[in-house]
Amino acid sequence: MARWPKPPEGSWTEHYPELGTAPISFEDSVSPEFYELEREAIFKRAWLNVGRVEQLPRKGSYFTKEIEVADTSLVIVHGLDGQIRAFHNMCRHRGNKLMWNDFPREETSGTCRQFTCKYHGWRYDLQGRLNFVQQEGEFFDLDKDATGLAPVHCEVWSGFVFVNLAPEPEQTLTEFLGPMITDLDGYPFDKMTERYVFQGDNHSNWKLFADAFQEYYHVPSLHPQQVPAPVRTGAGFECAHFQLDGPHRLVSTGGARRWTLPPEYMYPIERTTRSGLVGPWESPDIGEPPPGLNPGKIDPWGIDNFQIFPNVEILIYRGWYLMYRYWPTSPGSHRFEGMLCFQPATTVRERIEHEVAAVVFKEFALQDAGMLTGTQTALESAYANKIIEGFPVNDQEVLVRHFHHVVAAWVRDHQRKAAAS
Amino acid sequence: MTALLPAAFAGLEPFAAAWCLPTEAERYAKRLATPMSDIQAFYDAATPRAEAALAHCDAYPLDDLPEDVLHLMHLLYSLVAISFCVEAWSQQRVPDTGAAALDCLIEPVP
Numbered sequence: 001m002a003r004w005p006k007p008p009e010g011s012w013t014e015h016y017p018e019l020g021t022a023p024i025s026f027e028d029s030v031s032p033e034f035y036e037l038e039r040e041a042i043f044k045r046a047w048l049n050v051g052r053v054e055q056l057p058r059k060g061s062y063f064t065k066e067i068e069v070a071d072t073s074l075v076i077v078h079g080l081d082g083q084i085r086a087f088h089n090m091c092r093h094r095g096n097k098l099m100w101n102d103f104p105r106e107e108t109s110g111t112c113r114q115f116t117c118k119y120h121g122w123r124y125d126l127q128g129r130l131n132f133v134q135q136e137g138e139f140f141d142l143d144k145d146a147t148g149l150a151p152v153h154c155e156v157w158s159g160f161v162f163v164n165l166a167p168e169p170e171q172t173l174t175e176f177l178g179p180m181i182t183d184l185d186g187y188p189f190d191k192m193t194e195r196y197v198f199q200g201d202n203h204s205n206w207k208l209f210a211d212a213f214q215e216y217y218h219v220p221s222l223h224p225q226q227v228p229a230p231v232r233t234g235a236g237f238e239c240a241h242f243q244l245d246g247p248h249r250l251v252s253t254g255g256a257r258r259w260t261l262p263p264e265y266m267y268p269i270e271r272t273t274r275s276g277l278v279g280p281w282e283s284p285d286i287g288e289p290p291p292g293l294n295p296g297k298i299d300p301w302g303i304d305n306f307q308i309f310p311n312v313e314i315l316i317y318r319g320w321y322l323m324y325r326y327w328p329t330s331p332g333s334h335r336f337e338g339m340l341c342f343q344p345a346t347t348v349r350e351r352i353e354h355e356v357a358a359v360v361f362k363e364f365a366l367q368d369a370g371m372l373t374g375t376q377t378a379l380e381s382a383y384a385n386k387i388i389e390g391f392p393v394n395d396q397e398v399l400v401r402h403f404h405h406v407v408a409a410w411v412r413d414h415q416r417k418a419a420a421s
Numbered sequence: 422m423t424a425l426l427p428a429a430f431a432g433l434e435p436f437a438a439a440w441c442l443p444t445e446a447e448r449y450a451k452r453l454a455t456p457m458s459d460i461q462a463f464y465d466a467a468t469p470r471a472e473a474a475l476a477h478c479d480a481y482p483l484d485d486l487p488e489d490v491l492h493l494m495h496l497l498y499s500l501v502a503i504s505f506c507v508e509a510w511s512q513q514r515v516p517d518t519g520a521a522a523l524d525c526l527i528e529p530v531p
Contacts, residue, residue: 196445197527203520225509269504272471338523348478348486348494351529356501358445362523363505363515370518 004240004254004298011395012242019401023390028404029205030380034411035069035331041414042310042407043070046247047155047162047169047176049312049325050076054159054193055109056084060126063109064089064099068335069206069328070165074152075099075115079126086154086163087128091117092147098124115149124149157182159190180245181308183292184316192320192341196358198365199337204372206311206326206334207403208379212368213324214249214307214399222371223364226277231265241296242398247309247406249399252294253302275353277360278303283319284343307399309406319343320354322361332376338365425492427477433470433496436463440499441492445525448502453513457506464507467500483531491531 007015014021028034050065056078065074073089075098089098096119101108114131115124123132128149133142153164155173162173174182202209212218216237224232240254259281263271270276293316294301304316315322325337340358345351382388393401425437439455440463442448452460467474478494481487486494506513 194529195527196525196529198523198525200521200523225505228508267504267508268468269471269501269508272468272475273501336523345483345529348481348483349475351483351531352475352478352494352497352501354529355498358525358528359501360505362525363509366515366518366521366523369521369523370515373520374517 004238012398013395016244019405023392024401024404025389026379027383029208030383032331037411039069041411044165046310047164047173049160049162051161052159060111060113064107066107077126086152087149091122093120093122158185178246181248184290186290188286191343194342194344196340202336202369203333204376206328208375209372210326211400213313215397217396227265240298244402249307249402251305251399252296252298254298273352273356275356279317279320279357280353286319427489441495443495445528448499452503460503460506
């Protein structure tokens with residue numbers, strides 16, 4: 001097994017001394033009180049990715065986003081002037097939800113020239129201005145110019161549409177993302193328009209699920225089926241590179257690529273289709289990679305796993321990428337979104353390579369999803385009964401340690417600012 | 422009955438009506454609802470023909486597949502969808518996922 005060099009301090013964790021090495025608490029993932037704090041301190045302050053510009057291909061294209069943890073639904077729209085804007089999805093007349101179909105809590109998308117409320121027919125243009133009121137003369141002192149849709153800060157980075165629910169964001173999106181993330185500029189995200197979108201309600205706190213996707217320590221144990229039975233060794237897995245930048249995190253894997261291993265390391269369906277666990281064996285050339293890709297200069301490089309605070313993960317597999325979003329719905333549940341994004345297949349063979357990647361993704365994501373319900377259940381018991389407070393977290397799990405550290409820091413910072421004002 | 426698949430794949434015709442399914446949701450539901458013995462029979466029949474089926478479909482443009490070729494491609498998708506049941510899990514469901522689900526909301530067509 002390859003041994004990757006660690007920083008001079010002797011470990012990745014000690015390279016970032018503010019993290020400490022003590023056992024950590026997961027009470028932040030079971031406490032209803034902490035969940036209430038996260039609403040204000042994180043989800044109403046941080047930039048949140050709600051989608052991609054390709055979901056808004058034309059002037060008038062829109063989609064809605066339910067953000068339960070921030071108590072809101074948003075409508076994101078491509079304006080006639082070409083600008084992308086976000087608004088609270090609510091009519092200013094008597095508060096009806098503006099854009100929805102059949103089920104008000106379900107997300108929707110489409111194309112329109114204006115927004116029309118289903119209730120009394122008020123209409124808004126795509127910049128949110130109120131431009132029609134039925135029987136306007138019946139109202140008292142109605143200032144139409146001051147009765148537009150409630151706007152939400154909206155910015156785009158590399159085609160990813162972000163919103164910020166704060167009245168005045170403390171940072172621009174670029175400042176918030178920081179250099180580790182924005183150095184991915186130039187990666188051809190815009191070409192990867194062939195998408196599979198998966199969604200599932202999961203019985204675990206949003207952070208516990210993210211934890212399972214930001215360490216590989218669990219892989220040999222929970223996912224031994226990633227290789228066929230005869231070649232399972234029980235050996236551990238060591239990641240090649242870890243990096244922190246502000247609230248964001250990166251882990252890179254390295255080592256021999258799956259398809260360069262002897263054939264017995266692959267399942268028959270992988271050998272037939274030349275695709276599998278890590279996607280197509282030959283994904284399209286992306287040209288000169290951006291400086292932010294593989295910043296640890298790992299060779300041979302495997303995957304870059306970027307954790308964008310608070311609830312986004314982007315996994316770059318060279319010529320395609322996976323993206324996860326974790327939307328809290330209660331202290332013990334969240335809605336998981338998983339997207340596989342490829343350059344559009346031009347042949348049947350390429351389409352089937354993508355299909356195999358999507359199917360195998362679901363097999364293993366379900367393993368995590370199933371198990372995390374067990375984690376949530378036991379952690380609730382641990383803190384309800386005051387059995388155990390701290391849990392040991394190793395150097396391969398440094399991103400888990402950092403994530404909970406950052407969440408706590410954001411909550412403390414918000415409390416301090418609230419107390420001062 | 423009219424054949425669903427190209428003549429060269431007549432041997433897979435007994436599986437076509439059940440497994441030529443165009444969406445992930447239909448294929449996954451079929452996987453969960455089918456006894457392992459039937460999944461194994463489909464796997465055993467289709468796996469040795471998968472290379473040839475892939476080559477047959479790949480001879481046509483992706484955006485203009487004749488109906489029988491499209492059926493064959495959907496049959497290949499189903500083989501992919503059930504392969505882990507046979508090769509890894511020895512059951513239809515992913516083990517220990519009683520409380521978990523993951524629905525495919527958007528997928529490429531075809």
